[in-house]
Amino acid sequence: MLDFYNIDSLLTEDERAVRDSVRRFVDERVLPIIGKAYVEGRFPKELVPEMAELGVFGANLPEEYGCAGLNNVAYGLIMQELERGDSGVRSFASVQGALAMYPIYAFGSDEQKTKHLPPMAKGEVIGCFGLTEPDYGSNPSGMITMAKEQKDGTWVLNGSKMWITNGSAANIAVVWAKTNGDPSDKSIRGFVVPTNSKGFKAKDQKGKLSLRASDTSELVFQDVELPADAILPKSGGLKSPLMCLTQARYGISWGAIGAAMACFEEAVEYAKNRVMFDRPIGGFQIQQVRIADMLTEIVKAQLVSLHLGRMKDDGTFTPQQVSLAKRNNVSIATDIAREARRLLGANGILAEYSAMRHMANLESVYTYEGTHDVHSLILGQAVTGLNAFK
């Protein structure tokens, strides 16, 4: 893997060791099977026990819950390597760690943390995150899913969620709902919902042309009765799920680099070997411009995410800085995947190569966890102080 700017020298020995271990796993376990899984539209769930053994789930959460206790840069490097394999595989790990384990860690009681986090780190319990609804994507504050507290302190949940990664494979869903009939987003609370609860239905969303090696589901809750301790006691208001998204978006900013690196490496290899007009196409200026552009954007993205990770570890980063990294890195990765696909000519449309798979995947990554456009508006507001949403 080309390290043109010697960014390795900015990483510690353990950060490099973590990256190298996950890199080898992806090379040996993910890359040989992922093209076929993608074509079949199947999440390769046989990888879950090995990913758990490696320790990728919630890797930046503390050791007392069975997690690896890594810093955020090491965590980001894991996401980079997983997405070098496939965005669907990285999405699985992001959802399990940043969107299901993190809210339990951040907003859960000690009992909830001790009960849920260790089996989730081991991959024995799979989690998903239910925030987006069919009519409320970029505008989650409008959600209509509602939980009502009963006289005995238990809850009844009604509503539906959409575009839920891991939804049908999950054992528990972290569901965000308004409470007790209050339509304001201040009433939003998080609930840990066992997916075998009566009235809980998960349905696979079919016909995806992107993230095909990932399960995406619709969740329906019809009078789902939840015990009193299903609520995440420290969650409160829309801010809580948004904090989870900040965690996940941080990881995505790294993941997108991985997809871009895979496309770049593939394009360079192809350009050096593919002969047209009696010489390797890499010798033509038009391909060299493509390659130079890809390389430049990858290096810039690496530096952005690395510095963001250092700020996250120092506790000084802001959600707006995460927006910048997610927006930039996914956008450049999307462009790099498309240019790599073009450089590969007709071969570029085959599943045997990775460029078109990444290109299609990245359209989802561009859209989820805050669309590119929403992040533009977040940055616009951060700079001007003027809110485009209102």
Place this chain on the structure above:
Amino acid sequence: MKIAVCIKRTPDSESRFRIAASSTAIDETGLKFDIDDFASYAVEVALQLNEKQGPGEVVVYAVGPDAVQETLRKAMSMGVDRAVQLKTDSVPYDGLAVAKALAAELAGGGYDLVLFGKHAFDTSSGVVGTATAELLGIACVTAATKLDIANGKGTARRELEGAAETVEFSLPAAVTIDEGIARPRYPSLKGIMAAKKKPLETKPAQLGDVRITVKALQLPPDRPAGRIIGEGAAAVPELIRLLQTEAKVL
């Protein structure tokens, strides 16, 4: 059971190598170093034996400058209990000199088994394992593709040309490990964090006299460019003629 594994830090075999200006070594700029592949099989075998045999200790040794500490920690991140660096400014080419340093350290260590890679990727000499065994005065089995310990005795399988043999040996013993014996485990992320807290001892290496040094290192000559004689069956007679008269291989 107490097992020692002697490992070497070598460049990634998939690197593009250049010869250094001295023309007696490779240019290490930009090269990525890691535990040698054969040594990593030896570490895996030691860990598996230890898991099978019950509580014991696996200790990893390396001769070299401080850069080998990273490689020793890698072995500890796989599950090795502790590490010893036998410090030198550089790793001598002369395997016997290295073996003397290892034997001086291992003697009296109480090891039942001392494992090595069959040879290291960078020198392909295969001297250190056998020489260390000789210096320690213990049995030595080379290029094992299977290794078991039971009832105080070891058995190992070795691949021969067109056959395989199984040998039995007494303990303590040294065994050098061939590929195919076991797939080295991924250092788990928790293992990587735990390795930082495991003991890594640094001692001066008691190297023997260095009696062999590299005089010159050369890349193979460039292959001459290929030539297309023609296409299809019509080209065959000319191809045969050239293979007979020019290449002289027929």
